[in-house]
Amino acid sequence: MFEQLALGFSTIFQPDNLIMIFLGTIVGYFIGAMPGLTPSIGIALLIPFTFTMESVPAMVMLVCLYIAAEYGGGITAILINAPGTPAAAATALDGYPMAKRGEAGKALTISIIASGWGSLISSILLVFTAIPIAKAALNFGPAEYFALAVFGLSLITSLSEGSLVKGILGMCFGLLLITIGMDPVNGVPRFAFTNSLFGGVPFLPALIGLFAFSEVLFMIENADDEPAEVQKIKGIGIPFSILKKMKLTLIRGPIIGYAVGVIPGAGATIASWISYNEAKRASKEPETFGTGNPEGIAASESANNGAVPGALAPLLALGIPGSASAAILIGALTIQGLQPGPLLFVKHPEIPYSIFAALIFAAPMMTILGLFGARVFVKVTLIPTRILAVVVAAITVLGSYAYSNDMYSVWVMFLGGVVGYVFRKVKIPNTPVVLAMVLGFMMEVNLRRALITSGGTPELLFSRPIALILLIVSVITLIVPVIKEYKTNKRKAVA
Amino acid sequence: MKMNKRLILCGLLIISMLMLSACGASKPAEKVYPSEPIKIVIHTSAGGPTDLMGRTVAQIMEPIVGVSCVVENRPGGSGATQMAYIAQAAPDGYTLGCMTPSQLGLLNGNLKDQFKLTDFTWLSLGQIDPYIVVVNAKSQFKTLQELVDYAKANPGKINVGGYGSAGAGHNIAWNILADKAGIKVNWTPYESTGDAVTAILGNHVDAANSNPGQVAQFVETKELRVLGVMANTRLAEWPDVPTYKEAGFDVDTSWAQFRGFYGPKGMPEDVVKKLNEALTKVYATDKYKEYLSTSQMMPGGMAAKEYAEFINKQDTITKDWYKKLGISK
Numbered sequence: 001m002f003e004q005l006a007l008g009f010s011t012i013f014q015p016d017n018l019i020m021i022f023l024g025t026i027v028g029y030f031i032g033a034m035p036g037l038t039p040s041i042g043i044a045l046l047i048p049f050t051f052t053m054e055s056v057p058a059m060v061m062l063v064c065l066y067i068a069a070e071y072g073g074g075i076t077a078i079l080i081n082a083p084g085t086p087a088a089a090a091t092a093l094d095g096y097p098m099a100k101r102g103e104a105g106k107a108l109t110i111s112i113i114a115s116g117w118g119s120l121i122s123s124i125l126l127v128f129t130a131i132p133i134a135k136a137a138l139n140f141g142p143a144e145y146f147a148l149a150v151f152g153l154s155l156i157t158s159l160s161e162g163s164l165v166k167g168i169l170g171m172c173f174g175l176l177l178i179t180i181g182m183d184p185v186n187g188v189p190r191f192a193f194t195n196s197l198f199g200g201v202p203f204l205p206a207l208i209g210l211f212a213f214s215e216v217l218f219m220i221e222n223a224d225d226e227p228a229e230v231q232k233i234k235g236i237g238i239p240f241s242i243l244k245k246m247k248l249t250l251i252r253g254p255i256i257g258y259a260v261g262v263i264p265g266a267g268a269t270i271a272s273w274i275s276y277n278e279a280k281r282a283s284k285e286p287e288t289f290g291t292g293n294p295e296g297i298a299a300s301e302s303a304n305n306g307a308v309p310g311a312l313a314p315l316l317a318l319g320i321p322g323s324a325s326a327a328i329l330i331g332a333l334t335i336q337g338l339q340p341g342p343l344l345f346v347k348h349p350e351i352p353y354s355i356f357a358a359l360i361f362a363a364p365m366m367t368i369l370g371l372f373g374a375r376v377f378v379k380v381t382l383i384p385t386r387i388l389a390v391v392v393a394a395i396t397v398l399g400s401y402a403y404s405n406d407m408y409s410v411w412v413m414f415l416g417g418v419v420g421y422v423f424r425k426v427k428i429p430n431t432p433v434v435l436a437m438v439l440g441f442m443m444e445v446n447l448r449r450a451l452i453t454s455g456g457t458p459e460l461l462f463s464r465p466i467a468l469i470l471l472i473v474s475v476i477t478l479i480v481p482v483i484k485e486y487k488t489n490k491r492k493a494v495a
Numbered sequence: 496m497k498m499n500k501r502l503i504l505c506g507l508l509i510i511s512m513l514m515l516s517a518c519g520a521s522k523p524a525e526k527v528y529p530s531e532p533i534k535i536v537i538h539t540s541a542g543g544p545t546d547l548m549g550r551t552v553a554q555i556m557e558p559i560v561g562v563s564c565v566v567e568n569r570p571g572g573s574g575a576t577q578m579a580y581i582a583q584a585a586p587d588g589y590t591l592g593c594m595t596p597s598q599l600g601l602l603n604g605n606l607k608d609q610f611k612l613t614d615f616t617w618l619s620l621g622q623i624d625p626y627i628v629v630v631n632a633k634s635q636f637k638t639l640q641e642l643v644d645y646a647k648a649n650p651g652k653i654n655v656g657g658y659g660s661a662g663a664g665h666n667i668a669w670n671i672l673a674d675k676a677g678i679k680v681n682w683t684p685y686e687s688t689g690d691a692v693t694a695i696l697g698n699h700v701d702a703a704n705s706n707p708g709q710v711a712q713f714v715e716t717k718e719l720r721v722l723g724v725m726a727n728t729r730l731a732e733w734p735d736v737p738t739y740k741e742a743g744f745d746v747d748t749s750w751a752q753f754r755g756f757y758g759p760k761g762m763p764e765d766v767v768k769k770l771n772e773a774l775t776k777v778y779a780t781d782k783y784k785e786y787l788s789t790s791q792m793m794p795g796g797m798a799a800k801e802y803a804e805f806i807n808k809q810d811t812i813t814k815d816w817y818k819k820l821g822i823s824k
Contacts, residue, residue, distance in 0.1 A: 040540075044568070047541035051550065138697035142683075185684055187660035187822060198605050199572055264693055319712060320693045327689070331542015335550070337789065341712030404571050445686075452681045453654045453700065 005127065008353030011056055012361060020057040021358055024064030025366050029373070031065065032072020035082045035208045036399025039069035040325040047332050055336040059351060060358035062332055066325050067308045067359065068366055070268055071115040074301050075373075078107045079380045080392045082212030082399075086204060087268035087304035089434055090276040092211060094289060094296030101292055104381045106239060108374035110294045111301045113238060114250065116367030118302035119309065121254035122261070123359035126309040130352070131345070134317035137262045142449035143460045145265065147470035149443035152270055154474035155277040156432040157481045158286070164482065166428045173428075174436025177201050184445045185452075196408045203437055205400035205409040209416020210423075210430045212396045217421040219389035238371075239294075246295045249279040253302030260303075261310020267323040268307035269438050275303030309359055316352045318342055528588055528766050532563045535756075536592045538577035540570045544708070544790065548621055548754050549593045551786045555777045574598050575606055582614055586759040588766035591618065594757045596664045596809065603813050603823065604662075612810055616762045617755070617803040619774045620795035622787060624706045624752040626668040626725040627736075631698050632718050639723040639742040642702060646678040653680040656695060657704035658688040662822045664752055665691075665704045668725060670816060672739060675746045695719060706752055707732070707791035725751070732791055750812050753795060755802060771798040 011017060024046075031042030043062050050058035073085030078095030091111060098107040140148075156167045180191045181200030192198050243250070253275045260271035279299035280289040289296045311322030312329075319341030321327035333340045338348055345352055383391070400413035420430050454460035462468055533556075537549045546568065553564035569577045574597040584590035592598075602610060628639060636642040646653045657665035666682055673680060683700050685691040688709050695703040696718060707730060713719040714733070723742045724730055739746050756774065777783055778796045787794055797805055817823040 044540040044542060048566070138693065141694070141697060141699035183660065184686075185660055187662050196572075264690075318696070320696075321689060327687075328540065328542045330689075331546065334544075334547060334790070335542065339712055339789070342716045342718070343712050404576075405569070406571070406576070445684075449683050452683050455651065455681070 001127075004349055004353045005356060007350070008355075008357035009361070011350060011354045012060060012357045016054075017057050017060055017354070017358070020053075020061035021064045021362055021365070024061035025068040025362060025369060028065035028068025029072040029075075029369070032069035032088075033075045033084045034072075034399060034402070035076055035084050035212060035395060036204060036402045037069075038085050038204065038325075039066045040323075040328050041403070042066075042069050043325055043328045043332070047328070047335065050332060051335065055333075055338060055348075056350060056354045058332065058336060059329075059355055062329055063312070063355050063358055064362045064366075066329070067119050067305060067362060070305050070308055071112065071119075071301070071366060071370065073304075074111040074115065074297070075108065075377055076395075077211075078111060078297070079104060079377060080212065080388065080395075081215040082208060082392060082396065085268075085304075086207055086434075086438070087272050087307070088300070089207060089211065089269070089431075090272040090300035090304075091297055093276070093300075093431065094291070094293050096215075097290070097292035098294065098297075099381050102381070103292070105374060105378045106242075106294065107292075107297055108377060109239065109371065110242065111297045112367055112370030112374060113243065114253065114298040114301040115305040116363045116370070117250055118254040118257055118305035119366065120360065120363035121302075122258040122306035122309040123356065123363065125255070125258045126313055126359070127356045130313045131317045133262050134314040134320070137264060137314055137322075138318075139466070140263050141464070142446040142453060143464045143467040144470070145442055145446035146450055146461065147467040147474070148263070148266060148270075149439040149446065151470045151474040151477070152273065152439045153435065153443070154477040155273060156435060157478050158277055158280055159273070159429075159431050159435065163427065164485070166426075167432045170423065170428045170430065170432035171436045174433040175440045177206070177433075177437060178440030178444065184441070185448050200441075201437075202404065202409050202412055204403050205413040206416040206437065207434060208396050208400050209413040209418075210420035210433060212392060213413060213417025214420030214424060214430070216389050216393045216396065217417065218424070219385050219392070223386040223389065242294055243298075246279075246298050248282065249275075249295050249299045250302055252278055252282075253299050254306035257303035257306020257308075258310040261307030261322055262313045264314055264320055264322050265442060267311060268304040271307040271310075272300040272304040273435060273438075275299045312355065312359075315340060316344060316355065319344065528769055529560050529562045531589050532565050533560065533588070534565050534567055534590050536577050536580060536590065537566060537568045538570060538574035538593065538595075538597065539568065541568050544624070545593050545595055545754055547786075547790070551783065552621065552756075552774070552777055555780050555782055556773055559776050560773050572605070573601065575601055578606060578610065581757065581759055582610060584759045586616065586761040586763070588758065588762055588770055591756050591758050591770075593621075593754060595754050596752060596813075598757070599806070599810055599813055600663070602810070603817055612806070614760050616758045616760055616767065616799070617806045618757055618767065618799055619771055620753060620755040620797035620802045620805060621774070621778070622754050622792040622795045623726075624708065624754070624792050625730070625748075626665065626750075626752060627705055627707055627710070628669075628672070628702055628722045629692075629695060629705050629710050629714075629719050630702045630722060631695055632720050633698070634701065634720065636702070636722065637720075639737070639739070639744065642722060643676040643678055643744075646676075646680055650679045651681060653678075653702065654683050654700040655680045655702045655704060656683040656685055656691040656700035658685055658691055660684045661820050662817055666820075667812070667816045668750055668752075669704045670820070671746050671750055672725070672744060675739075675744045692719075711791050726793065730791070730793070731788070747812075749805075749808055753805075753809075755795060755797075767799050774798075 031037045073088030074091040077083040077088040077092035078099050081092050081096040083089040083092050095107045156171050182198050183190055256275045257271045260266050276299045280286045311326045314320040314322045315326045330340045400409040403409045450460045535549045535553050537546045539545050550566050553566050557564045581592040630636050691703045692709050694700050710719050721736045723739050725739050727748050
C-alpha cells in the first residue's frame with residue numbers, strides 16, 4: 001500500500017498533474033462560493049474538458065474541484081448569509097453573525113483551517129479504510145436509511161434556537177414541501193398543479209431563498225446601518241488560541257464527515273448538521289451557538305469537507321457513488337474508458353492512489369490559498385448595506401437561474417425568500433425547514449421501501465440493530481432537551 | 496476581488512447568452528447539408544450513459560460529415576427540458592437530441608398535453624441496453640425458474656428492486672416477465688439503476704432488474720449472478736447466461752432500454768437520409784463497436800423508417816402497461 005501511495009505521490013508531482021490540482025482547486029473555490037453552483041454541477045461543467053486529457057490529471061482535477069467547492073460554499077455563507085453549497089448552510093448559522101460583528105476575517109480563517117484539516121484527516125482515513133468501510137456501508141438498507149433520517153430530524157430539538165414548538169413547526173413545513181412532486185413509489189403526482197412541480201420543489205433555489213433572499217429583505221429594512229468595523233487579520237492569521245479550545249470538535253468533525261460521507265445517499269449536508277449539533281451539545285456554552293461562535297463554523301466545515309473523501313470510498317472501492325458528485329465522477333471515469341468498480345484497484349491502481357495522493361496534497365495547498373483569499377474576501381463586508389443588498393439580490397437570482405437554466409427556479413427562490421422573511425419575523429427558525437427538506441425524501445422513500453420489503457409490517461425497522469440503535473438515540477435526542485427545559489422552567493417557577 | 500469575480504462571471508454569462516442567441520439567429524443556409532456545426536443535445540448532465548453515447552457518436556461523426564459536432568447538456572425534468580428545446584428547434588438537421596425511453600414516458604405522462612409522438616422526427620437507434628435479472632451470488636436462486644417457482648409458492652414474499660416507480664422502464668420490463676410467469680412480487684423502487692445494484696449487493700432485495708453494463712464488474716468478481724437476459728440472443732460477454740425464452744419464459748423482447756436520436760418534426764427527407772447515412776457509418780466503425788462492447792451494449796443500427804416503427808411499438812407497450820398498472824385510464 002505505501003509503495004503504491006508513494007507511486008501516487010510521484011505521479012501527482014509531475015508538472016501537468018500539479019497544474020491540474022491547482023486549477024481544480026481554484027475553479028472549485030469559485031464554483032462553491034457561487035450560490036446555485038454545487039460541486040456536482042461544477043464537476044459536470046468541467047467533464048467535457050477532461051475528454052481529451054489523460055485519465056490521471058483528469059481525475060485529480062475533478063476530485064480537487066469537488067473538495068475545494070465544499071470549502072468555497074462557506075465563504076458566501078459567512079459573508080452574505082448565502083450558503084454557496086447546501087452543506088454550508090450550517091456554517092452560515094455562526095459565520096454570518098460573526099461577519100456582522102466585523103469578525104469576518106476570523107470566521108473565514110477558521111472555516112478554511114477547519115476545511116483543510118477536515119479534508120486531510122478524512123483523506124488519511126480514506127487511504128487506510130476505503131475498501132473495508134465501503135463494504136460495511138452496503139449493510140445500510142432501507143431500515144437503516146430511515147432511522148438515519150429520523151436521527152437527523154431529531155437534531156432540530158437542539159438546532160432550533162428558541163422555542164421548540166416553533167422549531168417543530170418549521171420542520172413540518174419542510175416535510176410538507178417534500179411531499180410535493182412525483183410519488184417515488186407509485187409514480188403519481190402529488191400537489192403538482194403545474195408540470196414544473198412534478199420534480200418537486202427544487203432544493204437549492206429554496207435554500208438560497210430561505211437564507212440569502214430573506215436576508216436581502218432584512219438588509220433593505222436596515223439599509224441605513226453602517227457596516228461593522230472590520231477587524232484586521234494579524235500576522236499569518238491563524239488564531240491558535242481559539243483552535244486549541246475547539247480541538248475536540250476538530251477531531252470529531254472529520255470523523256463524522258467521513259463516516260456519513262461513506263454511506264451512499266447521505267452526504268456532506270447531513271454530516272455538517274450532525275457535527276454542528278454534536279459540537280453544540282458537547283459545548284459548555286451551547287447558548288452561544290448561532291450567535292457567532294467560531295466553534296460552530298469549525299464543526300460544520302470540518303465535517304462537510306471530511307465527507308468528500310468519505311463519498312469517494314464506495315466509488316473507488318465498489319464503483320458505487322456516495323453522493324451526487326461522486327455519481328458524476330463515475331461518469332468521468334467511464335468517459336476515460338475506465339470501469340469504476342471492485343476491479344479498479346486491481347486493474348488501474350494508479351487511479352485510486354493518485355487520487356489519494358492528490359487529496360492529501362490538496363488539503364494544505366487549499367488552506368494556504370484560502371488564507372490569502374480570506375484577506376481579500378473580507379472586503380465584501382465593507383460594502384454599505386444598501387449596495388450589498390442589491391448585489392446579493394442579483395447573486396441569488398443568477399445563482400438560482402444557473403441551477404437549472406430556467407426562470408422557474410428563480411420564482412421558487414423569491415417565494416422561499418418571502419417565506420423565510422416571514423418565518424424569521426415570527427421567530428420560526430429556518431434551520432428545521434432546511435433539515436426537513438434534506439432528510440424528508442430519504443425518510444419517506446426508505447420507510448416505504450422498508451414497509452414493502454417486510455410485507456407491510458414495521459418489523460424490519462426494529463429487527464435490524466443499526467436501525468434500532470439510531471431510532472433509540474433519536475428518541476433520546478428528542479426527549480432530553482424537553483425534560484431539561486421542563487425542569488428549568490419548574491425551578492424558575494419555584495424561585 | 497470578490498466583486499470583480501462576480502462582474503467577470505456576469506460578463507461571461509452575458510457574452511455566452513449573446514453567442515447563444517447568435518446561434519439561433521443564423522438562418523439555415525441554402526447550402527448543401529451539412530455545412531454548419533451539428534448540435535447534439537443530451538437530456539442528462541455530462542457523464543451518464545446517454546451523454547457517453549452522444550459524445551462518442553459526435554466524436555466519430557465529425558470527420559464523416561466534415562462539420563463539427565457539438566454536444567450540449569440540457570438536463571431537467573427527466574428529459575422534459577431537452578424535449579421542449581428539440582420541439583422548438585428549427586427542423587434543419589443542425590439540432591438533434593439523444594433519447595431513451597424517458598422521452599416516450601414523458602409523452603405518455605408529464606408532457607402528454609404538450610406534445611404528441613408526431614411532433615418529432617425519430618431518426619436512428621444507436622444501441623440497445625437489454626434488461627436482465629440479477630441476484631446476489633449468495634442467493635438461493637441459481638436459475639430464473641427457481642426464482643419463479645419460489646415466487647409462485649410464496650406470493651408477495653419476494654422483493655425485486657429496480658430503477659423507477661410503477662410504469663418506469665425497468666418496472667415494465669419486470670412486469671412483462673412476471674406476467675408471463677404468472678407471479679406476484681413486491682416491486683421496490685430505487686432512484687437509479689446504480690442504487691438498485693447497491694441494494695442487491697447489500698442483500699436488501701432478493702433480485703434486481705438491471706442492465707449488463709451496471710453489473711458486469713460484480714459478475715466478474717462473483718458478487719452477483721445474472722439469471723437471464725431479456726433479448727433474442729445471448730450476450731457475447733456472457734455466453735452462459737440464458738435469454739428469458741431459453742430460461743422458459745417466452746416474452747416479447749421488443750421492450751428494451753434503448754438510446755437513439757431524434758429531432759423536431761418536419762425535417763426534410765434528404766437531410767434525414769444524409770444523417771442516417773452518416774450515423775450508419777458511425778455505427779460501423781471499430782471505435783463505436785469497441786465502445787459498445789466495453790459498456791456491454793447491443794448494437795442498434797436502425798434507420799429512420801424502421802426506428803419510427805420501433806418507437807411506435809414501444810409507445811404502444813408503454814400505453815398498455817400504463818393502463819394495466821392503473822397509471823393512466
